[in-house]
Amino acid sequence: MGDIVQDGHNSQEVGQSTQQTPDTIQELPQVGMKFDSEDELHVFYKKYAYQTGFGVRTSSTRRESNTKYYALECSKGGTYVCRTESNTTRLSSKTDCKAKVSVIVYGDGRCTISRVFLEHNHVLSPRKSRFQRSHNKLDSYSKRRLELNDSAGIPLCKNFHLLVVEAQGYENLAFDERDCRNFIAKARQLRLGTGDAEALRDYFVRMQRRSPNFYYVIDMDDEGRLRNVFWVDPRSRAAYESFGDVVSFDSTYLTNKYDMPFAPFVGVNHHRQSILFGCGLLSSEDKETYAWLFNSWLECMNGRSPKTIITDQCRSMKAAVAKVFPESHHRLCLWHIMKKIPKKLNGYTQYKAIYRTLKILVYESIEPQEFEDGWSKMIEDYNLEKNEWLSSLFDERKHWVPVYVKIIFWAGMSPLKEVKVYILFFDGYVNSKTTLRQFVEQYHNALKSKMEKESKADFASQNSSYKLLTGLCFEKQFHDCYTNAIFKLFQNELQGMLFCNHSLFKQDGTISIYHVTDVVDKKYEKCKRKVVYDVSYNEVGCDIKCSCHLFEFRGIVCRHMMKILIEKEIKELPSRYILSRWRKDLKHRHYYVTSCYEDLKNEEQAKQFNHLCSDFYEAAHIANSREKYEYLIKCIQVAKEKLNHDTSWVLTSNKVVMCEDVQCGPNPAAKLLSPSKVRGKGRPPSKRNESIVCDGKKDKVQDQRNSSLSDIRADKGTSSSSKDGRTFISDTMFPSTYYSFDLNH
Incomplete structure (x- = not known):
């Protein structure tokens, strides 16, 4: 196969299941037509x-x-x-x-x-x-394909993605996955003749040809065997500028067949959807490896650290975060911790009572003192003084218990349940049996699917909205600014305000202190409790704060603050209470970044082939009588004879560049070996739902590596190698230049 380079004119999109969007609008409707x-x-x-x-x-x-x-x-x-x-x-x-x-x-x-x-x-x-x-229109060709694949038992997501690939992208489809709900789609797989490691390298080279801002780092051992990999696509780099304040990092999600942990950096966009900031494949889980990955990611993001980062409960990871991101707030993933409870405490005779008490303390404590008193009582009542795991959790309580972390902004990544949703970014696309060759293709599909969901959410927020519940001016203010997902959260608070009562507690000049009584559900005790929150309001600058800290944690004005705003007859809130990351009227930079995962627009031959297949199928569908069938066969035979013997009239405006004319990677003559199967430190070789507490010890192989990317970085825009020549970096300045590895060790 070769790359097809189209001469300087824009061609129309073709292919089955497509809708054309010419640059100029056709004839306008007029009276009398x-x-x-x-x-x-x-x-x-x-x-x-x-x-x-x-x-x-x-x-x-x-x-x-x-x-x-x-x-x-x-x-x-x-x-x-x-x-x-x-x-x-x-x-x-x-x-x-x-x-x-x-x-x-x-x-x-x-x-x-x-x-x-x-x-x-x-x-x-x-x-x-x-x-x-x-x-939206599901054409006959697509229906037939969906029916055939459904008969073969192909799952829905793969069936739909096959049509997306054939149509050269979501934007060329006249239907979406909901329209194909009763059919099944087949996703294509990347079939390369080279080994896994070479396939991964060639994939990176191809992506950087398409976009100069594609960034990747490959780390090898002395034998030229792939050890660690990190990469970020240009759209993720641009998205980090808008949504990089909160990042979730998880290496316990899954491993591939080499037992290499897959470690994605994930954030939250303005629709509360997960968005990717980078990916790594690691050969070890010690402090040095994590530091290498974090430094690579920090280098890619121009040295800008996240304000907050969420990780699992790993000592090596915690040490690396403290070293590379010293100014970032670090939180442990509550979901990972709570998943460990059965394994850690199941041996106690009173396990069910301990588990229930622990969940009540974690999820329903309102004040830190309430949590600490309840914890002490639990330890005493169930004789848990010698449990080292619980002792370590209590020592780290300020890094994972909701009542402690709520005073910091986490962009809606609730410690109660939502982090699980965000870290499972590639669910349904990759698994423990996925090879590196298959992984890059499924990674490609997962990102395109996330991009499509974001586009649909943008469209929904711009073209539809929730009905206003009240005549409050600040509700209209949030209605006009926020995306639908965020405005719905605001309306939930607005409805909850009906159960709140307030009273003036203290007046000190321009500052008023109110007590707001709220009714809170006690889920695990199946009852309700009244909780009093303190709300302070300063007449100067309309400054308002609440002890529930919902605004600090999620960026949404809480029901208690709204109660006082109504009392003070506030019609419009200052702009600082409307976070720019939640707005629907801002054009974020990643909107304008062309995804390098989309098929190149100059692949005209592939589009022509798809268009011909669509037309042939439609003609076959119309030829439903003997006369029509014979006529169609005769036309096809005449056309085939013409094409086989007379090519003088065939257009040759497109230039075809074969693979032999292009170097397909750094030092193509050198062979990049697939990684060795690494030790998993007791982790099951499948999708993992529990984190592992690492001991922080180095592997023998890791004793020979550099401690961080700072040892191998060079001027931005050029390749860089460590002293033994084992690390390769490719960045933005020379997208068509590839540097060789020194594998002669």
Whole structure:
């Protein structure tokens, strides 16, 4: 296979299951336009709507004798009507848009446009037209493919991703995964003839050719065997600028067949979705290896450390975080800790009572003193004084217990349950049996899927919103600024305010101290309790704080603060209470970064092949009689003869560059060996849900390595090697230049 380089003109997107988006809009609808059928009119208007960026619906149908009258309207026409008395709000896209064309259909089937109104009262988004319901269409070719794969028992996600790959990206599909819910899709696999390590290296080289900002580091041992790998795609680097304040790092998620821990850096975007900041494959789990990975990641992110970082309970990892990120707040993952309880405490006769008491203390303590008193009582009641694991947990309580960590901003990564969702970023794509060759392809698919979900959430936040619950001005303020996911959390607090009562406790000049009584669920005791929170309000600058610390922890104004804001008749909050990372009206830089995982736009031959397959299948579907079949066969035979014997008229404007003309990686003559199977320190060779407390000891192999990336870094934009030539770095300045390894040790 070769790379196809298209000459300097933009070609149209082709392929089955695609919708075309030309650069210029077709003819505008006009009064008096005539069509031979309603279908012709609908095709015309829907094509115009797709190019313009809005959806279409049919309304106002009426008949008079043999004439029918109706309108093709913008899908945002009309207003939202709540048909239930429930307090639960639903998303609505209605803006009472008046854009429409009125249609008259005559008795003979011909139709004409009688009235036209093209002005919309909302933002149009041509690039996201595919999300409009009226433009969703599952064509016959895709249906057939889905049916065949379903018969073969292929899972849904793989079946759908196969269509995505064939269509050259999500943006070229006229349907989404929901439209294929009753079918199954097959995802392609990366099939390379080289070994796992060489496949990984060639993959990195190919990605950097597509995007200069693709960053990767490969670390090898003295025998030229792959040891550690780290890489970040350009979109992740750009996303870190907006959402890099909180990072979750987990190396206990899974290992591959070499027992190399897979270690992703994951954050949270403005829709509370997981977003990737980088990945590593490690051969060991000691302090030096983690320090190497963290330094590589820090170098990639231009030296900007995260404000907060979440890891599992590993001593080596904790030491590396303290060394590389000394100014970052470090929190242990509560989910990992709570998953260990059965293993650590199951031997006690009163295990169930201990487990229940521990969960009540961890999840339902309101104040630190309440937690500490309850912990002491638990240790005494169940004779747990000699349990070293519990003692170590109590010593580190300020790094994992919710009542201690809530005073710091964690971007909604709740220590109660949500971290589990964010760290399982690649669930359903990779597993313990995945080879490195398969891994890079599944990694590719997982990232494209996450990008698509973010695009759909952006579209939903821009084109629909939750109904306002009150007439409060600051609710409208948050409604206009926040994404739907964040605004829904705010509305939950607004509803919870109904159960709060307040009273003035103390007045000191411009500062007022209020007691706000709230009713809190005690989940594990199946009852409720009244909790009093302190809310301070300063008239100067409208400064308000609450002892529940929800704003500090999640970045959302809490119900207790809202109670006092209403008391003070505050109509609009200062901008500092609206976090920019939650806003829907900001254009983050990673929106403008072209993903290097998308297929290159100059792969014209592949697009032409897909388009021909789509047309051939459609023609075969139409040829449902003997006469049509014979005619189609005759046409195909004539075309084949023409193509085989007469090529003088075939276009040759595209330049094809074969692989032999390009060096496909650093020192292609040198062989990069696959990693040896490393010792897993007792970890099961499958997907792991529990973290392991590391002893911090070095492997023998690791005694020969450098302690951090600072030993091997060079000027930015060039390759860098350690003194023994075992580390390779590729960054942004020379995307088409590849540096060799010294493997002659």
